[in-house]
Each structure stands twice: as structure tokens, then as C-alpha cells.
Amino acid sequence: MSTKPIEVSELRKTFSTPRFLSSIKTEALKGVNFSVGKNEIFSLIGLNGSGKTTTIKILLGLIKQDGGTYSISGSGRITPEVKKTLGYLPEIPYFEGVFTPVEMLRFWGGLSGLSGSELKKRIPLVLEYTSLTRAASRKLKGFSRGMLQRLGIAQALLAEPDILILDEPMGGLDPMGIKTIREFMQSLKESGKTVFFSSHIISEVEKVADRVAMIHDGRIIKITRPHKHLEEEFIESIEEFDKNVKPDT
Numbered sequence: 418m419s420t421k422p423i424e425v426s427e428l429r430k431t432f433s434t435p436r437f438l439s440s441i442k443t444e445a446l447k448g449v450n451f452s453v454g455k456n457e458i459f460s461l462i463g464l465n466g467s468g469k470t471t472t473i474k475i476l477l478g479l480i481k482q483d484g485g486t487y488s489i490s491g492s493g494r495i496t497p498e499v500k501k502t503l504g505y506l507p508e509i510p511y512f513e514g515v516f517t518p519v520e521m522l523r524f525w526g527g528l529s530g531l532s533g534s535e536l537k538k539r540i541p542l543v544l545e546y547t548s549l550t551r552a553a554s555r556k557l558k559g560f561s562r563g564m565l566q567r568l569g570i571a572q573a574l575l576a577e578p579d580i581l582i583l584d585e586p587m588g589g590l591d592p593m594g595i596k597t598i599r600e601f602m603q604s605l606k607e608s609g610k611t612v613f614f615s616s617h618i619i620s621e622v623e624k625v626a627d628r629v630a631m632i633h634d635g636r637i638i639k640i641t642r643p644h645k646h647l648e649e650e651f652i653e654s655i656e657e658f659d660k661n662v663k664p665d666t
């Protein structure tokens with residue numbers, strides 16, 4: 418029986434993109450292994466196209482792996498009960514400009530099965546937590562990138578999940594926005610949550626993560642604790658890996 422919030426073993430995924438009379442295959446994951454401990458902030462770092470979002474989508478049950486196994490909240494597949502333990506911030510959150518934060522949160526909360534009375538209680542709390550109370554009834558089209566990202570965090574926290582899965586939570590943010598997201602992660606950890614996030618902003622990862630897994634070309638090439646020279650180690654590890662592994666196509 419699994420005890421860790423997230424365990425991933427030999428995950429494989431190949432995408433097939435149809436072309437005229439044939440298809441192009443992309444091996445996105447080639448055997449990914451790692452585990453995340455309770456109350457840990459764990460970061461998956463990697464270059465563009467290295468397999469971060471694919472890993473996250475498999476963990477959330479949004480796409481199915483071709484090989485390997487995972488366990489999340491003690492389960493090998495995403496049931497409605499498991500879903501309730503997970504909060505997710507997508508890489509490109511979808512926001513409809515004509516709506517307000519309260520309207521969007523009601524909509525998302527309804528999708529995750531929260532009742533009207535639960536929403537009434539939880540929405541003001543998550544808005545307060547993400548400092549969006551004053552903007553709660555303003556239309557989203559006037560919101561800055563940082564405000565939208567905070568709304569994405571509010572959405573992820575709505576159902577009081579134990580595990581937060583954040584895909585590039587610092588992407589496109591200015592230094593103050595990045596600091597805010599970092600503080601959210603720290604405070605979530607302090608309140609007993611497990612945080613799994615992907616990033617390629619290495620300097621920010623080293624300030625907040627307890628452990629870091631480096632993913633490259635669909636494989637975890639190193640798992641380490643953050644330190645001052647993480648970026649150099651990351652680049653060296655990639656160069657070393659590329660020198661030793663010949664591309665298979």
C-alpha cells in the first residue's frame with residue numbers, strides 16, 4: 418500500500434499526431450520516476466517540451482499513460498473521491514472576461530461537486546486568501562496577469578484539497594507576482610498541504626522547493642535539494658545527459 422501523496426513509476430506516454438496517410442509519433446515520457454512526500458514542496462523543472470505538463474495531466478487523469486503506474490492520494494486512478502483531494506492550476510488557465518471572480522469560482526466549484534452552501538462559505542475565504550476580495554465583483558477583462566493567476570490559485574484551493582498541482586504557477590509574472598506565488602506555496606506547506614509544481618524559472622524554484630526533479634527529454638535525470646547553483650547544475654546535467662545518450666531517431 419502506498420503512503421506517499423504522489424508516486425510515479427516508469428511512466429511512458431507517446432502522442433500520435435495524424436498526418437496525411439500516416440502519423441507522427443512523439444515520445445513525451447520515456448519512463449518517469451519520482452515520489453512526493455506529505456507536506457513537501459516538490460518541483461519538476463525542465464526545458465520547454467521536456468514532459469512536465471504531460472506528467473501533470475496523467476497524474477490528474479486528464480490523459481492516460483501508455484506504460485508505468487502512478488498513485489495519487491493512495492489511489493492508482495482518479496475517482497471522484499480522489500479528485501476532491503486535488504487542487505489544480507493549469508498551465509494556461511481559462512478565464513472568460515465578462516465574468517467576475519465570484520461567478521467563475523461558483524462555476525468551477527459547481528464542476529468539482531461543491532454544494533451551494535459550501536460555495537457560500539468557501540468563496541469569500543479563498544478570495545480573502547488571494548487578496549481578491551476587493552475585486553470580487555469586477556469583470557475579469559480588466560485583470561492583470563498576476564490577479565488572474567491568483568484567481569487560478571483561489572480556484573485550486575476551493576475544495577480544500579490536500580495536494581496542490583500547479584503547472585508553471587510563476588509563468589509570465591513580474592517579480593512581485595512571483596514572490597506572491599512563492600509565499601502562497603510556503604503558507605500552503607505550513608498548513609499541512611503537499612505542493613507539486615512545474616517550472617523553468619530555476620532561480621525561483623531554489624527559493625521555495627524542498628526537492629527538485631529535473632526532467633529532460635521525457636526522463637528524470639536527477640532529483641536533488643535546491644541550492645545556490647541549481648541553475649548551473651541543471652544545465653550541466655542536461656549537457657552531460659545529451660552527450661551520453663544518442664537520440665533514437
Ligand SMILES: Nc1ncnc2c1ncn2[C@@H]1O[C@H](COP(=O)(O)OP(=O)(O)OP(=O)(O)O)[C@@H](O)[C@H]1O
Nearest residue numbers: 432434443445463464465466467468469470471472
Ligand atoms: N496533445 C499532444 N499531441 C502531440 N504531442 C504532444 C501533445 N502534448 C504534448 N506533446 C509533445 O510532448 C512533448 C512534451 O510536452 P509537454 O507539454 O509535456 O512539455 P512541457 O515540459 O510541459 O513544456 P513547456 O515548458 O513548454 O510547457 C513535447 O514534444 C510536445 O510537443
Ligand SMILES: [Mg+2]
Nearest residue numbers: 469470471508
Ligand atoms: Mg508545460
